[in-house]
Amino acid sequence: MTGSAASSQVGAALGAHAFATLGPAGVVAVRQFVAAAVLLPAVRPNLRRFTWAQWWPTLLLGLVFATMNLSLYTAIDRVGLGLAVTLEFLGPLAVALAGSRTRLDLLCAAGACVGVYVLVLPGPASDYLGVGLGLLAAACWAAYILLNRIVGARLPGLQAPAAATLVSALLYLPVAAILLAQGRLAGTAILYAVGAGILSSVVPYAADLVALRTVPARFFGVFMSIHPVLAALAGLALLGQVLEPHEWLGIAIVVSANALAVQAASTAKPRHAATTRARAALDRLTAGGIIRGRLSRG
Template sequence: MSVNSTTPPPRTSTFARPDGPLSRKNVLMAAALVLAGSLGVQVSSALASGLFSTFGTLGTSSLRFLVAALILLAIFRPKLRGRSRSNWLGIAIYGASMAAMNMCLYAAIERLPLGVAVTLEFLGPITVALLASRRITEALCAVGALAGVVLIAGPGGHFDLIGYAFGLGAALFFGLYTVFSARVGKTNDSMSGLALSVAFAAVLSLPFGIPVLHLVDLNSAGILLVSATIGVVLTFTADTLAARVSSSRVVGTLFSIDPVVGAVAGAVILGQSLTLTAVLGIVAVVGSGAALVWASGSNPPHVPER
């Protein structure tokens, strides 16, 4: 989660602009970007998992945000002056949602089966997609994607009140992430906004990273660098660009790609078997995504305002 940002006319001229009509090309481009981000999440998670025993899950997440923030700030060198209050608010909420959804998801996974936690988290972006849907076709695509995720994850009857609370918290922040990836993505300096958002996430998560910072050695530093580049820089950049060329309602549905990529990667790389229900879930998600692309074909092209 699988899973990023955007001359003057005022910086906020496109910040709160409502989603416009989309072309099939835009939705296909968004799907490709979300897929790239999802692949980055899976690869980086595999790399980062080897660090959990040393830094803990939250410590590893914090250090990855710190490394990613330094990379993005060095590349885009964002200006701090000249930004409106609403622009800073969007950047702050985007960054806070990044940090919070990771922490809540990790806390949920410690108490719930992975499938349950993943399904709960996905309620966030799918709710955004449903609320923002303008046609019944889009709403049905979102529902179909949710059904597919439930089948892939295979949630069982395990119940843990605190675990569910963290899972729903992850859903809330994933929903905010979905909304503000579009808002930051549609600003004129989206990449600078992304860099500042990731820096904000890094600062918020520092209390988990500082206590383990002294444990970083040359080997773990290399793993953190690669994991942060692939799993944070690449993924969040892809997500922000996907939201820039499409909308929150589209990426909210497309984020269902994450559990599909995870299931397929587990089968191909780790030799894990896919159940019939998981295969049906993959078909449902892919079919919902294809239907979303098809439904967008009759719409005129969408060009972000300048």
């Protein structure tokens, strides 16, 4: 699990090295093509047999993939890897907390808000657009989890994520065409982008599948909290992004709030329907949602 998380963030840092040549949109395009090249031959979804009830959430899922990756990579370009990934992590945390109103859940939500404030410390020099894009990525991740619950019930296996990856890749064809016409889709930058696709999607996908054979899904969910920390370390080691003490403190608060929320949900008894829905959403996040989206999101 540690190797999976580290690979994901190292891949994101590699992708950032290609921003100067390809731009965030170009890096996302290459990543989506890598994901499609791996996932489609492996799953072979029968697209001709999809009904409209199966197609519309799949199309929305593809749009969410495209928007989530672009907003995250643009946020990384503007505010740094550690801050962007921490903000994105608010998405699954919000889903985990949305269906419950216990005091501990409210405390976790308040803690996450405090963590974001400490992390950003809003002021005249703050990059509000970058922060907003990080929060947009968080909203997309939350939408991805909810949509995954729908398509998971309507399509077997990985057919929906595979089809959604194809949709997302098609949306980025114009970006690739422009870069190709400008002669920018070549050289070291394309290697960085392909490396980002492999390290941030393919490797974590395979590693997580192996890990979940022996590790309980709830523990896996708690362990996911390590991602913002590793993102900050990858940004420091590979991009030279040195965080201020208040940024480290903000990341620590957000990570703690997420870990506490997941752990509390794993031990609490479902006393009412809202708690049951919260636990179902968390199950989808930890065991299903994260794994199924590995090849398509960062």
